[in-house]
Amino acid sequence: MSHSSSSPSTTERQESSENSLVPAKKRIGDSVFKGLSTGSGVLILVVLALVALFLIMQALPALTTSPDLLMQQGYGPFWSWVIPIAFGTVYSSFLALLFAVPVGMGIALFISHYAPRQLAQPLGYVIDLLAAVPSVVFGLWGANAFAPSVNTAWIWLNRNMGWFPPFGGQASGTGRTMLTASLVLAVMILPIITSLCREVFLQAPKLHEEAALALGATRWEMIRMSVLPFARAGIISAVMLALGRALGETMAVAMILSGANVINWQVLTGTNSNTIAATIALNFPEAFGLRVNQLIAGGLVLFVITLAVNMLARWVVSRRAAFSGAN
Amino acid sequence: MSTTATAPKSSRHEASSLTAGQLPSWSTWVALVASIVVAALLTVAFGGFNLVGALALGALLFLVVMHVWSMSVEGGRKAVDRLAKHLVVAAFVIALIPLVWVIWSTLTQGLPRMDVTFFTNSMRSVVGQGGGLAHALTGTLWVTGIATLISVPIGLLTAVYLSEYGHGRLARGITFFVDVMTGIPSIVAGLFAYSLMTMLRGPGTQNGLAGAIALSVLMIPVVVRSTEELLRIVPNELREASYALGVPKWATIMKVVIPTAISGIVSGVILAIARIIGETAPLMIAAGFTASQNMNPLNNAMMTMPVFVYDQYAHPGVPVAPYHERAWAGALTLILLVMALNLLGRLIARRFAPKTAGR
């Protein structure tokens, strides 16, 4: 991130140094505009702080009561309850990204650099259509059309590739497995990745591209050398946004996944690790008293997971930024 | 394989040196058809013909065959280029499968109920056949409209701050926490809005505004995130040229930076709307549930389309058919609505965009 943010800040610095030489006229428009945009940024922080405060206040009763009481009135001791679903959240999102990132970037490249020019825009529109499908519909489709259809393939995988640990175990009879759910998740986050990546790829400097081609690079080499490095920050942004969606996706996972409160690496069985968001959605309607607090505490954990994942991603980007050739 | 591949190479070498060491243009199609035929035969050999299996296996076979063929004729660099091209096209085709499938299921099951009654009637006092989603449609327009009015200015201005003004701790903090905000589970946003309303208007207040607040919490980070990235890649030369002409910074941003990125910004906003317009859980909590038309987003429960779809699917009466038909027709309407918004967004983008933007 830091490398791409460096460009506006250098202009800023240049400007201020100019100001010190020739005192520029103070413009009301500028200060109003700056005030407004800074204000919006601060407002976001305030909203987030309010949400966090609300979460913590509501979660506190579940975190402070004794495990015995939670056993009786809640869903069991907090940590042993939350760790399996936290695992499920991360695992399903990881699998979804595994499928969606290569495909999504491929589509974006197809639209930006491979498809005929007249076709590029309509094709982008077609993929954006996927974003138009609400998650309830993905849930309905995933549970009633997709899962029964792919189950034959899953059983085949389980029988013939069962030696590969994730494919082992007793195959599901309904197809509502982790693999199905993460594939649907992947489809849901695909338009997010594609749309952002496409825009970024299209903005790659034409001069760099043409220079690469003129030096005899093949199309792929040109993409690898001039488009991808330029787009790295944008790609990571897109992936983070998609990850956020995948981590927090509620209804589709709740309707498709046959989940339980267990840790299970196997992706073809009927007993899968549920996700935090789905657990909240599934249990909230019947929750009462302490159980509500426990579910919200689960939400707080999801919040913390997102925080951690983001910090990790930022750290990775900042480490790589030094070697990047962009800008 | 190698003998057939080298034969045309040597014969063409004499014919034209320009096309030497290249695969003929028909090679892709021949290899594709051949691979699929071989794969189909393979599925027949191993327990019965299977169209999906044949296509999947054929595609894999094609990738390998084409790579090897190209490698032997054109050399490594060209072969990798071809492989990349085929993978990119494959990615696009793979994405089309679920898209077509979802749209097909929705169309076949939703079309029977796409009649006039469906759009002019609400579900008030309707049991079994008939009824419609007029109340849910207005509710969704209200709730999503308010959410957009809240989120887009805040999101856009924040993105401007981050890309044009922000540096130092505050900007880094905002960037980071916006990312965190994308991870707020939707149901938590709903609970937040619900308890905010409880504090402001007394216990159990459910109204359209609460729904819009919940959706805004979900929408703002998406708008910021997608917009910021696009503002950042607006070339600095444009800004500098504008400054050089004596244009103030705010006007530069409004008239140069944002219009340059407008097509991306609009598709980001549309994506954000698409993201929230289908939210069910937070709206059920914050905006509530009713079978009647409600035109006042400040008072009483307001029905929305995803809640309508979910309710019709999840809690049907006897017989089930009319309820499920309404659910699918509602889903189809929702998709059409987002498509319409998308088109509208693109029209707006085209009006604002500079004439020579992008490709």
Place this chain on the structure above:
Amino acid sequence: MKKKLVAPLAIMAAATLAFSGCAANESGNSSSAGASDANLSGTLTGRGASSMRAAQEKWVADFQTKNPGVTVNYSPDGSGAGREAFTAGAVQFAGSDRALKDTEMGAGKFARCTPESNALNLPVYISPIAVIYNVQGVKDLKLDADTLAGIFSGKITKWNDPKIKALNASANLPATNITAVHRSDDSGTTNNFTDYLGKASTVWGQDASDTWPKNFKGEAAKGTSGVVDAVKTGTGTIGYADESATQGLDIADLKVGNEFVKPTPEAAAKIVDGSEKVAGRAEHDWALNLNRKAEGAYPAVLVSYAIVCEDYKDDKDAQLVKSYVGYIASADGQKSASESAGNAPLSDKMAENIKAAIDSIK
């Protein structure tokens, strides 16, 4: 810049206006007011169990037709949400798949009731829980509580298990795996089903609970519709769901005493008559301890309650609740709902008790 903005804004405004008209079926309502027997008006809000959503839809429609000035909203948010909202005073009545517990009851705990008033639990919705299955070539499956508990706890894993064979001598049971589907969401249906398995079988060994016991494997699906769809589309599946939602699926008979009983409304209603009130409740509170072994009664039954105040702070609330819940519990209301929701009408005896209770609401 200004000019460019106008056109899109105009389109949006036009679109909003186009949809802003009143719904066609709602405009005529106020004119038919002359036909109503009481001049009630206002909005009555209830929240709670999704199990009685279909029945509530019918009741609301009937009631609003008779009283055009009233709007009744019943949100099927779930029993827990309903109890929470009723306690906080957010709604005038709650629908719940279980009665309030002794610890949750008490005068002054409910925001809409007067400080001296307690809540009333009134059973208004009875629905048999059917055991549904999808096994090729098997019809008329018969099961007893122990076998059912064995299947759902994962101890019986094949359809041709000797225990199932013993009950279905004539059936052609395949050697396929059993996929037992349960609810992934917390639900009153699960609570009543596990209560039945716990009380009627010797091998279950768990208390009744809204959540499916963690140690028992099997597959999970969301909501009644989810379970029905999973059973329908899976292979070798078995599950449990409200009887009304199970059209077109095979339903197992359950053994009670020495006979096998089908989940008919009549057989389900019997269990309510054969059950006793929870000890220590007020005269008009009808929280029940269900007797899962009652002779001739279908044992897996879901009973949902309407939770109301003994005495409302606002007389208008009391009036609306009395006439609406009064209609629900009446013979007309019960019959009307059972036609469109497939629930079991209350027996005459219970209906009389509930009527007396509703008359006592102030």
